Amino acid sequence: MLKKKTKTRDNVRAILTIITLFALWLLMSGIYKPLVVWLGFFSSVFAVYVMRRMDQAADAETMTIRLKPFQMVKYLLWLLVEIAKSNWAVTKTILSPAMPINQHMFDVPFTQSTDLGQTIFANSITLTPGTITVEVNENSFLVHALQYSDDDPVAIGDMDARVTKTEAVK
Incomplete structure (x- = not known):
């Protein structure tokens, strides 16, 4: 049950990140042609995909940072x-x-x-x-x-x- 909640929470977080990246992309690009908008959306999805893969790799090799x-x-x-x-x-x-x-x-x-x-x-x-x-x-x-x-x-x-x-x- 706990693993399912964590997975659901991770998926919701990923969707919110995609929406946030896409919204920022729309605001900053100022170009609203259909092809360009789709490219922006897929770029946001791809960025979140890469982030999640990197996060999984980082979980395998965690390092505690100790600085004053x-x-x-x-x-x-x-x-x-x-x-x-x-x-x-x-x-x-x-x-x-x-x-x-x-x-x-x-x-x-x-x-x-x-x-x-x-x-x-x-x-x-x-x-x-x-x-x-x-x-x-x-x-x-x-x-x-x-x-x-x-x-x-x-x-x-x-x-x-x-x-x-x-x-x-x-």
Whole structure:
């Protein structure tokens, strides 16, 4: 009986999602020709179908996300400032007639104990303009920097410490 209720609830939720997506699509497209409306409807149905398939796959591999919310917000604000500063530095480099590029690849050790923490750290490096995480090793990332300086490992070490603070490990 419980399984039937859950299935009925999931079907009702899917139908409501289809209706919502279709209504948003109608409002945003502004085109009401029959063929286009049908395409919008079938797109909504297909999107819900894919979502449900992904949800079933995710249920098979659940992962608990443990982060400290305040530390995460603090880290994201710091990261936005760092991205803006590095954007400015890369822009100055590109617009400079001399184009002072000093490319370098270097290993960056990480201290995160969870896959999520390591992913956040690697993506944070890549989000920072002029740097990209190229490879993941057992205890470090291989990073490429467009403008390498001796301060880069220290700055990335600071980023590593900040990401580690966001982890709420048991």
